[in-house]
Every structure is written in C-alpha cells, then in structure tokens.
Amino acid sequence: MNDSLFIEIGTHQCQKDGEDCFGDTVFSKKIPEEQRIISILSDGLGSGVKANILSSMTTRMAMKFVESNMELLRSSEIMMDALPICQVRKISYATFSIVDSELGGKTRIIEMDNPPHMFIRDFKPLTVKCREISSPKWKDRTISVSQLTTQPEDRIIMVSDGVTQAGLGNKKYPLGWGRQGCMDFILKEIRKNPYISAHDLARAVVHEALDKEVEHKAGDDISCVVLYFRKPRKLLVLTGPPFDEDKDHEFAELVANYDGKTVICGGTTANIVERELCLKCEIDKTSFDDKIPMASTMEGVDLVTEGILTLTEVYRMLKEGIDKNKNNAAVRLAKMLLDSDKIDFVVGTKINIAHQDPNLPMELEIRRNIVKKIFRLLQSQYLKEISVRYI
Amino acid sequence: MDKVTVKICSGTSCFVMGAAQIQALEFTPPADIADKIEIVEVRCMNLCKDIKTKYNKGPFVMVNDELIEEATFEKVVTKIREIIKAQEG
Numbered sequence: 001m002n003d004s005l006f007i008e009i010g011t012h013q014c015q016k017d018g019e020d021c022f023g024d025t026v027f028s029k030k031i032p033e034e035q036r037i038i039s040i041l042s043d044g045l046g047s048g049v050k051a052n053i054l055s056s057m058t059t060r061m062a063m064k065f066v067e068s069n070m071e072l073l074r075s076s077e078i079m080m081d082a083l084p085i086c087q088v089r090k091i092s093y094a095t096f097s098i099v100d101s102e103l104g105g106k107t108r109i110i111e112m113d114n115p116p117h118m119f120i121r122d123f124k125p126l127t128v129k130c131r132e133i134s135s136p137k138w139k140d141r142t143i144s145v146s147q148l149t150t151q152p153e154d155r156i157i158m159v160s161d162g163v164t165q166a167g168l169g170n171k172k173y174p175l176g177w178g179r180q181g182c183m184d185f186i187l188k189e190i191r192k193n194p195y196i197s198a199h200d201l202a203r204a205v206v207h208e209a210l211d212k213e214v215e216h217k218a219g220d221d222i223s224c225v226v227l228y229f230r231k232p233r234k235l236l237v238l239t240g241p242p243f244d245e246d247k248d249h250e251f252a253e254l255v256a257n258y259d260g261k262t263v264i265c266g267g268t269t270a271n272i273v274e275r276e277l278c279l280k281c282e283i284d285k286t287s288f289d290d291k292i293p294m295a296s297t298m299e300g301v302d303l304v305t306e307g308i309l310t311l312t313e314v315y316r317m318l319k320e321g322i323d324k325n326k327n328n329a330a331v332r333l334a335k336m337l338l339d340s341d342k343i344d345f346v347v348g349t350k351i352n353i354a355h356q357d358p359n360l361p362m363e364l365e366i367r368r369n370i371v372k373k374i375f376r377l378l379q380s381q382y383l384k385e386i387s388v389r390y391i
Numbered sequence: 392m393d394k395v396t397v398k399i400c401s402g403t404s405c406f407v408m409g410a411a412q413i414q415a416l417e418f419t420p421p422a423d424i425a426d427k428i429e430i431v432e433v434r435c436m437n438l439c440k441d442i443k444t445k446y447n448k449g450p451f452v453m454v455n456d457e458l459i460e461e462a463t464f465e466k467v468v469t470k471i472r473e474i475i476k477a478q479e480g
Binding site for chain 1: 401402403404406407408411412414415417418432433434435437439440446447449
C-alpha cells in the first residue's frame with residue numbers, strides 16, 4: 001500500500017437507553033487491491049431490533065453497491081425499495097453516510113438524511129461543495145455527493161442524529177447539542193491533542209453527547225465514526241525465540257534497526273534481545289496486576305511484556321474492549337496495537353517445552369495460534385496493515 | 392542485618408502456577424517481615440526448562456540462595472522467617 005497515507009477508522013457507539021441492540025450500524029471495509037477504504041454509517045428508523053435490521057441491511061447493500069461502483073441513484077432506489085416497511089409509520093427508512101476513499105487522496109462522500117459530515121483540516125472546519133440528486137421515485141429524499149482530495153492529518157467525522165440531538169428537551173440544550181456544538185467540541189479536542197487517534201476522538205464525542213443527555217441516558221442511538229488520514233505509524237512486535245538459535249542475533253538486530261516503535265512479547269525473547277544487544281531489562285512495577293505478569297523496560301524498546309498470557313489477554317480485549325481502569329502490560333500492548341497503522345509481527349516458532357505440562361491451564365495457547373488470531377482480528381476489525389514473518 | 396532477598400519468577404508457567412499470588416509479598420507483606428525483605432521481580436529464570444523431574448516444579452522462588460520449588464505464599468513466608476530467625480539467633 002501507498003506509504004504516504006493511511007486511514008485510521010475509529011468508531012464508538014451507544015445504544016438508546018433501554019434497548020438491547022444498536023439501531024445505528026457502522027460497517028467499514030478495506031479493498032487492498034484498489035487501495036481503497038469504504039466506511040458507512042446508517043441510522044435505522046426508530047430504535048432497537050427494528051432499527052438494527054434496517055440499518056444493517058442498508059450498510060450491507062450500500063457496501064456492495066459502492067464497492068462495485070454501481071450508479072448511485074439506481075443503487076439508492078434499490079436500497080429504499082428493499083427495506084421492510086414499518087408497521088407503525090408505514091414507511092421504510094434508514095439514513096446513511098458513506099465515505100469512499102482512495103489512499104491517493106481522492107474521496108467521495110455520499111449522504112442521505114444523516115447530519116452532514118464534518119471535514120477538518122489544519123484545525124479548521126472546511127465546507128465541501130456538494131451536488132444534490134434525487135430519484136423521481138422517492139422525491140422527498142435527497143442524496144448529496146461531495147468530492148474532495150484528502151491530505152495527511154485531515155479528518156472526516158460522521159455522526160448519527162443521536163449526537164447532534166443529544167440533550168434535546170433538556171433546559172440547557174432545548175434544541176440539542178447541535179452540529180455546531182459537536183464541531184466546536186471536536187476542534188477543541190484536536191487542538192488539545194493534534195494527534196488524537198480516531199478511536200479516542202470517536203469515544204470522546206459519544207461520551208460528550210451522553211453528558212448532555214438528561215441523567216446521562218441516551219435518548220436515541222448515538223454513533224460517531226472518525227476517519228483520520230495520516231502517515232502510517234509503524235510497530236514491530238517480536239515474540240518467541242527463533243527456532244534456530246543461530247538466528248538469535250539476526251532476530252535481535254531487527255529491534256535495533258526498526259524505523260518505528262518496538263515491542264517484545266515473551267520472557268525468553270526479551271532475554272535473547274538483552275543478551276544479543278547488551279541491553280539491560282528491568283521489571284516495571286507500575287504495571288502490577290494479579291492476572292498479567294508485569295511489563296519491563298529496556299532501552300530503545302517501547303514495551304517488554306510476558307508472552308502467551310499477555311497476548312491471550314490482548315486478544316480478549318481486542319474483541320471485547322480495553323479495560324479502561326487498568327494499566328497492566330496487556331492494556332499497554334493493546335493500546336499500542338490500536339494506535340499503530342502498520343504492524344510487523346516477527347514470530348519465533350520455538351516451542352516452550354515448559355508450557356506443554358498437562359498440569360498447566362488449557363488457556364496456554366501455542367504462540368503461533370494466538371498471534372494468528374490477533375493479527376486476523378487487527379486486519380478484519382481494525383483494518384490494520386499487517387505483516388507476519390516466522391523465524 | 393542484610394535484608395532477605397526474594398526472587399519471584401514471573402515467567403509464564405510460574406505465573407499461572409501461582410507466582411501471581413506470591414507477588415502479594417511485595418505489596419502486602421506480613422508485618423513482622425515487611426522491612427526485612429527485598430523483593431526482586433525477575434523474568435523467566437529458565438528453571439522450568441532444566442528440570443530433572445518430568446513435570447514442572449514451578450512456581451520457583453529464590454530466597455537468598457535457596458531455591459523453593461512449587462512455592463506458595465506460605466512456604467515462602469515460612470522460609471523467610473526461618474532465615475531471619477537464624478540470622479537473629
């Protein structure tokens with residue numbers, strides 16, 4: 001992929017208070033062979049299961065159409081025709097916002113009835129000219145299409161109306177937080193931390209919206225998607241001793257020569273790097289946790305952790321969410337993975353014979369398997385660029 | 392009097408076999424030995440790999456230069472008290 005640009009997509013959602021599932025759906029997909037990323041946010045009519053079905057159908061259909069470059073108006077008509085009709089309101093309806101972006105910079109934004117996207121460059125909001133089209137069949141629904149060329153450090157933010165209408169009816173926000181209120185908040189956050197990740201920004205927006213609501217209860221589904229265009233942040237993860245001891249030095253040198261952040265996962269792995277590069281490695285007691293062995297510090301290495309238990313916990317958190325109140329080695333590693341765009345795993349395949357004792361817990365996985373699970377998840381769910389090398 | 396050095400292995404297999412509980416010595420040690428010990432956290436000491444017996448004898452803890460196999464919090468504390476008593480005696 002183009003080394004000059006990377007798109008980080010961060011999403012955060014909160015369902016309407018009292019509902020069991022999200023009425024908004026977010027679906028993003030990377031098409032590596034076209035160097036293209038498509039991200040869709042849809043808000044289904046109403047809330048709960050019904051809205052979830054409407055918005056899920058909309059995102060899936062829209063993804064297929066956009067991906068295969070189908071004509072826009074025709075695609076939208078098919079989508080509107082296909083949605084089931086609500087028994088109460090007698091209409092079929094789900095809004096959508098689509099960002100279709102090529103890594104070269106060419107980006108198209110297609111929107112119908114969601115709050116308009118926000119485009120931020122150099123700490124300022126930019127208004128992008130849009131073209132409006134409507135179908136003769138569905139005259140009251142206008143689709144707007146904007147085109148722009150993105151640069152590093154640009155951000156595109158899509159929100160559902162749960163964000164802009166947060167606090168509606170509340171004394172302080174009788175008309176809701178509003179798009180402007182939300183925009184001001186985002187600009188403030190970016191000024192505070194110019195490199196804020198897409199994930200953190202999306203989470204901050206949703207939390208701020210919830211703060212506006214009466215008793216912090218979401219009056220509607222609240223969703224925020226942030227696309228952050230930037231130069232890729234690289235991370236090297238070294239885990240496991242090489243199968244052939246003769247490769248130990250070559251293996252350790254990878255850390256010394258890497259042009260990005262580095263992590264070592266595994267006690268023996270750390271011992272090898274420590275020995276081969278003559279570095280000193282010390283336990284970092286601030287990472288104490290009774291479930292995860294402590295992290296260590298080593299000069300020139302950003303993080304040193306234990307291997308299998310930490311990786312297993314990282315995998316769990318990548319699936320279920322990061323424990324915010326902890327600062328153990330696994331939380332640190334998971335955050336580093338999420339903050340990176342290109343991650344290079346180098347996996348030593350030597351089997352640790354001490355782990356094969358049947359008295360040890362079943363959870364002690366073989367390294368290759370747990371690393372495989374982690375990188376697949378990072379690729380499919382977090383759209384990271386991953387390379388894996390076994391040594 | 393020199394402090395008693397306690398090295399707790401925090402390698403993967405020792406950790407899952409109970410070293411995590413022994414680490415409590417560092418944060419909540421019994422009052423009588425609290426200021427007489429020094430805890431040194433170490434990464435894998437490789438003792439699990441050169442075991443003579445068939446099965447893993449972890450968690451491994453070194454109290455001064457004595458190795459405790461299949462260590463528990465109680466076993467380690469008893470050993471520390473023995474050493475302190477010998478030193479004081």
